[in-house]
Amino acid sequence: MSSRWQDEVLADVASGVRINDQHIVERIRQAVLMQRLPPNTRLPEVALGEIFGVSRSVVRKALTRLASDHVITQQPNQVARVSAPSVDETREIFAARRLVEGEVVALLAADAAPAWRTRLSELCDAEAEAHARGDEPQRIEHSLALHHTLAEHSPNRILGAMLSDLILRTSIVIALYKHAGLASCYLEGDHPRLRDALAAGDCEAARAAIHHHLDSLEALLDLRTKSSQIDLAAIFGQSA
Amino acid sequence: MSSRWQDEVLADVASGVRINDQHIVERIRQAVLMQRLPPNTRLPEVALGEIFGVSRSVVRKALTRLASDHVITQQPNQVARVSAPSVDETREIFAARRLVEGEVVALLAADAAPAWRTRLSELCDAEAEAHARGDEPQRIEHSLALHHTLAEHSPNRILGAMLSDLILRTSIVIALYKHAGLASCYLEGDHPRLRDALAAGDCEAARAAIHHHLDSLEALLDLRTKSSQIDLAAIFGQSA
């Protein structure tokens, strides 16, 4: 039978005004992805409630979900903040993403349905074009959309969801550790190579392309521990 | 009907243990792991609140986190239920776990620190002994503890956390799809073989052992779609 809430949801999408916790989660995730909310940004419940026009109940639910996904960190009686992973955790995030995204593209290469192929190609070209134009924010957006497309069309949806989370966490650590002088994180040819491997249906070439891409990206970061970044809690926390 | 996990919860309340949302999450996770809360079990907020001696606010926070981890499923204005993944999702969970647990044991095999080795061996023997005794619940507990040990000691903590979640989801689908006549899911020799590969530091042998173990486990399930299990939403949902 047709359940009523589904109809309501569709109607709300059409009118576009309904705000719920899922909406807030999505907005914050997007803001973090686009690096408009840098690591350690404070996210007080009342302020968010006023911004989105809801009470703290709804905001708290959204924050709980974001904390579950490691987008923000919460400590008892303290303001929620955008996560700021340590150097060690950063390396582990990249390693996990290599594993998961590698498997996803390998599965995609073996996928017969070509629905995502044209979109992938478009985004590849759009990213190169934005880079040529020197429009870095636009390039980042296309690049993120490309990886998001991989996650969305993953034949294994569990791995797809994991990849979505890892892409977001990667975005956070890039904002944290990107070399100061670096103008762009564009890696010439990486995405086209991936596209070609997928088009050719070559699983291992696709996996290798992603591995190389993520290795290069990680290499662009400054992961030497700076004094301001040293995690005192990790050093002294256990004995406290 | 008063089931056992509820009684244990009441014991906690009596002993004055401080109850917060994390505690409730842990208790429900354990109950699901031990298959004392079967798939589709209703989890009403007020009932849980009375059992744990807290208000709905705390219960709701716990349920939100459990839903984030795919332990329960929530639909608007409806009672939360223990998840009951479809057959397709079950296959994807196993595939994801093969990938993640395979990598974790490969990393562990290369790990020099032997802190976990004795514990692993103990659990291996304890499981075999419980099986020989015909004590299936005890065997399951040791088996789960073994896999949990792998996750806990994963050199890559992101992959370790992912593995913990996947172990729980695997437990759910086993409860759902286990062959009716099957007395035990014990797979003779699988865990000892893994232990030996880890002791020898052979990454690929360890990965192969886990792959074989999970393949065998999946093969024990009855994944032919039954009429009661057909997901109508997946069939008709998109056009609505």
Next chain:
DNA sequence: AAGGCTGACTTTGTATACAAATTGATGATG
């Protein structure tokens, strides 16, 4: 007898009140 309507009951969604903890500034004290 099958199907649909109704209305009481159950359950969740949201806002809000109050308690408890953290934070930061201010002033006292050695």
Next chain:
DNA sequence: CATCATCAATTTGTATACAAAGTCAGCCTT
């Protein structure tokens, strides 16, 4: 001047009230 106690302002933790939606049994209609 440095250090520490203290207090007000901010912020989160929890409970609760009320509104809105879902559920289901029982009756009515055809």
